[in-house]
Amino acid sequence: MRQTLLFALLALALATAQAHARLESAVPPADGTVTYSPNEIRLTFSEPVEPALTGIALTDAAGKKVATGKAAVDPKNGAVLVVPLPQPLAPGTYKVAWHAVAADSHKTTGTFGFTLKP
Ligand SMILES: [Cu+2]
Numbered sequence: 001m002r003q004t005l006l007f008a009l010l011a012l013a014l015a016t017a018q019a020h021a022r023l024e025s026a027v028p029p030a031d032g033t034v035t036y037s038p039n040e041i042r043l044t045f046s047e048p049v050e051p052a053l054t055g056i057a058l059t060d061a062a063g064k065k066v067a068t069g070k071a072a073v074d075p076k077n078g079a080v081l082v083v084p085l086p087q088p089l090a091p092g093t094y095k096v097a098w099h100a101v102a103a104d105s106h107k108t109t110g111t112f113g114f115t116l117k118p
Pocket of ligand 1: 019020021104105106
């Protein structure tokens with residue numbers, strides 16, 4: 001029954017790998033253009049994320065950090081992180097560098113940009 005054990009281990013390894021929080025979608029959309037200053041940034045992950053260990057750094061085209069409010073998980077969906085933007089953004093290009101920790105404690109990171117062109 002050695003083969004059964006190997007299959008069980010393989011299935012476990014695959015299940016663990018899939019529990020990483022991948023970014024599935026964002027508002028504003030990754031590499032997209034918006035015509036209004038968003039009042040929040042929403043990131044939808046493939047898995048629920050730990051709010052205390054998940055967040056973003058928002059920078060403008062010059063690489064200057066843009067102030068954001070406290071990131072929180074959407075009460076209706078633990079896989080959605082909501083980051084309020086207390087100040088309206090000036091037109092331009094922005095970069096979102098995100099980091100997320102899923103329930104399995106694995107960390108994932110990524111970046112995407114969006115453009116505000118009113
Ligand atoms: Cu994981």
